[in-house]
Amino acid sequence: MNVAFQQRLQIVIQGAVQGVGFRPFIYRLATELGLVGWVNNSAQGVVIEVEGSRSQLDTFLLRLDQEKPPRSHIQSLEASCLNPVGYAAFEIRASVVGEKTAIVLPDLSTCPDCLQEIFDPTNRRYRYPFTNCTNCGPRFSILEALPYDRPNTTMQRFKLCQHCQTEYENPLDRRFHAQPNACPHCGPHLELWSQTSELLASDDNALNMAADAIRQGKIVAIKGIGGFHLCVDARNEKAVQRLRQAKHREAKPFALMYPSMASIKAHCEVSELEAQLLRSPAAPIVLLHKLSASSVTPSVAPNNPSLGIMLPYTPLHHLLMADLGFPVVTTSGNCVDEPICTNEHEAIQRLETIADRFLVHNREIARPVDDSIVRVLMGQETVLRRARGYAPLPIRIRSHTPPPPHSPTPHLLAVGAHLKNTIAFSIDQQVFVSQHLGDLDTVPAFEAFQQAIASFQQIYDLQPTAIACDLHPDYRSTQFAHQLACQLQIPVIPVQHHYAHVLSCMAEHQLEGSALGIAWDGTGYGSDGTIWGGEFLHITDRNFQRVAHLRPFRLPGGDKAVREPRRSAMGVLYELFGDAMFEMPTLGPLQTFLPQELKLIKTMLSNQINCPMTSSVGRLFDAIASIIGLHHQTQFEGQAAMALEFAIEALETNESYPFSLPRSPTSLKKSEILNLEPVIIDWEPMVRNILMDSSAGASSSSIAAKFHNTLVEMIVEMAKRVGEEPIVLTGGCFQNRYLTERTIQRLRAEGFRPYWQQRIPPNDGGIALGQIMAALRELSGGKEPCV
Template structure:
């Protein structure tokens, strides 16, 4: 006998997050009959009830979502259902493989409480987890997301874990990574030759002793190994910088708790919520004192809380703060297995802490900063990506956007949704290049994808684009604009144009030169370059030699008479040779990122930059909010003249010069925007500068800037894709 009822199709992040147990509990509470099950598109709920009861069920469902769940779409269909005499969780139906894969998440409060409870079976167990937290993407080998398809398949559940796993009223119902000390994942402390020195909890006790003694350890986390040392041990910090060949780039820090973070840095309410939330990214904070060995020459610290029970167990025996930087060679991927660790970094670490569950997919720590109450993500990986977006585009087909060569993430469009990959990195190295294709093949195979079109950057020499034929090419900075526009598309009328300031370090321009200081009038269909920073010659392609950049802009504006002090630091023979190279150079750029580097080379007397954004971070440290001073930028024939910035760098002391430069950029944006009755969009790596954004906000200037999707090159693929889908 059949009855009228409702079929509810729910898509989003609804599998492996405790969603079906919530549906089960709500149905029991509301005394509804039917069933819930996973399918290839999400979750399907069948209810024998009235329409009013169905709406109440959905209302309570939305108001009580599990921490990791996200509903993107709900479809309610009236349907004829079989007779039910109870409500149950039915076996999964896997058809088309469109179910999202979740990222890896920080330990939840419930598991944390159990971890610290001496009476709990999982007391001090370094792999305690449930459906509200823990590993997902790092352990998935294939879909569907069942234990047999993960790296947990080798671990047989004990009776205790089995009972929790099968109980729909338990938060560990179908928690695929579930284990306990009885069916445990084992931990090993080893020397750099791979010899086991200690196991399980004793390994953590010995780790803490070694760290206090000044040793450098490689410690396996969720998505790969970190190199760790005592952040208060100067000798260990110096040694890590020497061994990793990292003279100036800041180290990230890991703290046990919020109290420890507050001893190091200022922490707003929004920053505290972010750093202690389920995403647990590295958060960029203003330091309370000088940390010259951790973050030389800047007043910012990148800090994260211990986000796994493994890290918490280490902090049970180590009292203090740890450096936690990715274990990798410069420019390569984070190392995820013992073999590569020993092969590549055996001269960097003294000991390593390993465990016997494989990491199948590596992932880097995500990075964010808070500006006012806005969270701006600078890197989207652990806790965030892979990320899925339900789409309103009507284009049929399966498409791939390859993204940029630097800070790469790719985007796949299929079944009318976007899939944004985790952060991959810079594709100039063989290791990261291979990681790109391994991850792409992983998604292709699991979702059974064949691409109808490939979208890529216009640069003619990106190696990874050469593996694909018949590509659709999109200009780099326009892709930046499109990604930002897409994030705020609901604020624009159909095809409404915006004024876009797209400022970064480098990108191949339509004219074959290097762009990076662009102003567009554009929408998702088309763009017009209406102005740009005055393009100047480059002495060579080595952008780390920022003295050469300084020389280029000095010669560009004929400022030798004002630059005698700076020029005297370079030998006359070298100057003569560099001037010849400059005169004959055909390499030109409009990049504001390179202009800022040239400015910083003069102001800070820095010959080489050690890492990207070094000058920008140093400038933030010297900015004086109470100094009412600005240089002047102005437009001549569509080119932004920045001569005053360079004159100021040659003439003024550090704080005045830096304040004048950042105020000049903000004032120019505000004044130039007054010429157009258009909404303003800011994008590109320059706008990661928190101080610049704060100046604009202090002036009550209205603009849109990327927050959810990074304003740097990680979002190039997203911009490529949305333009491709929108174009006629």
């Protein structure tokens, strides 16, 4: 071959290209086309050098994009034409290190090929619960450092047997460089333990005995891919109730695992998209509408028309569910307000009063990764809890103003909110958002939060140049940010909670320019020191302005109102009637308090003691739920709001209640209107009409539907006043399917372009991403936000 006619391409690919069989794919493609050179993993992605004729190289690039492995995703491909060096063959070279920006893949559900093997009696991996290949298996949960090679994972302690080593080294095998590759001879194995760590059985016998224990109504703690599940027979009322009592989880719905899609469809309505999500590599928990024929005991999801369901996603789960053949509760293996257990000895200590048996294995879990939760809104997937299968895939963002010449690119850490916490790092134009970490109320939860930050720093060798946090001074995450920044001598950038919500959604959609953001949730610290939660924020390239909010009311007892909707109701009713409210005994919320409690609440409200003001739509939901008698006290966050949504049932109505807005000045320009004091949307006419409907015996369904419709009309009216075509819907209230879908439909009908969150949760799980975006704006010359 005449070298003079040869060319050499150097190709650098970034994206999800490690742990998906990308290098063997490149090897096969290059050798098929007669090209020479090499490919390797780097800390940034995959690097390729190929030599051949121009036509061969053009074909290589075309087919690379068209035929890449199904689990891979190319974010960027940079090709440079160089002089040939005369390579003799094509080879896969050892990985190299450097600045670490490669994408870490999430854990992937079992692929069809591996599934077939574990149920094939003639296969050497028959009934082996740790079977995997380059298309499936653990990734993020076993990774300790980059690049993604076996020595950098928790599989390093397992020496490959001859058969597995041959697979691992064969570029034509689907297990070529499958880092978790193993078999019964050389890989992890199962054991069944008692509550006192006594070994009861090993390997397949352990699995069979665990299945028998579940059939007998026992609670079994099972170590999975990212932590423990607590499992019981979902048809056994006594077993489910015992799990609730032991876990101190009175009413919050449990997640379920079903053995097959057919069994799910026998119990739930399943759309085509929902079926795709259930079968996807992410294999999340999907919220489905249950049918009346469901055999699942009602205490799995009390008074809830939906079930959170997933299919088996590891070989261990597939084998167990095939043996059982019925749905099983698979709730996180933790105590209330604590992180999920990942270590068998830790599980024995923390779960010994809950579980009867422990099905464990000796593959270490590098970090806790809970199950993800999704639901379908407007025909689109919406992630409500982002963890296994999704994290830590990055969100690619548009570049902001570049740093000055010769100055390093800022690496930002965002520490998120206090509830549903996630953390995030920015590297170049990528924001890596962590898995769901949970609420930071307990010492173990806060320790898990700190470990997550340390884990990201270890994987990417990151030293942040600034830290973004919530504006709330009492959040543990905020306090940690200030302490760490002091140690590192770097700046802290506080970000208003609802501004972060809106920027999170805008980042996901790569939306730039001005927009109207509607951020509705339960609690967020406002720039004026009050509790916000019913916000209309006008967003520009550099800052935000609070252009409207719902009328504030007081919360007697402060944080107690979160678990007692009747307190929110008292605050709303006091706004209407003042002290005269206490002379109106027919009001439902008043009847739930003892006389001495009412006396104390009256003192608090009259003297404004421990009665913070809030504009929160979340607390307004609670208030209405209490006023119409759905919930006066709750066992978990959001229970009253969920009951109000569920009360609508199948009722279809366009009716709404009146509400009040100040008259809009007609002689002012749009820019002048935006610079006025925030518009206060007054819910008083709505609440007075709800009281009249309730006293007249109107159904909860009718009141709930009209209440939701009224909130939608508030949004539409403010959208018209502000005049921005892009409308961003975010915050925990937009987990509500009826509210979100109706709002989108009405806004579209009025000519607006609504955006809502899909890959990043609308709740506080999305705050960290928004904090990163706000910090980037500030560092690139943004102004201080307005109140």
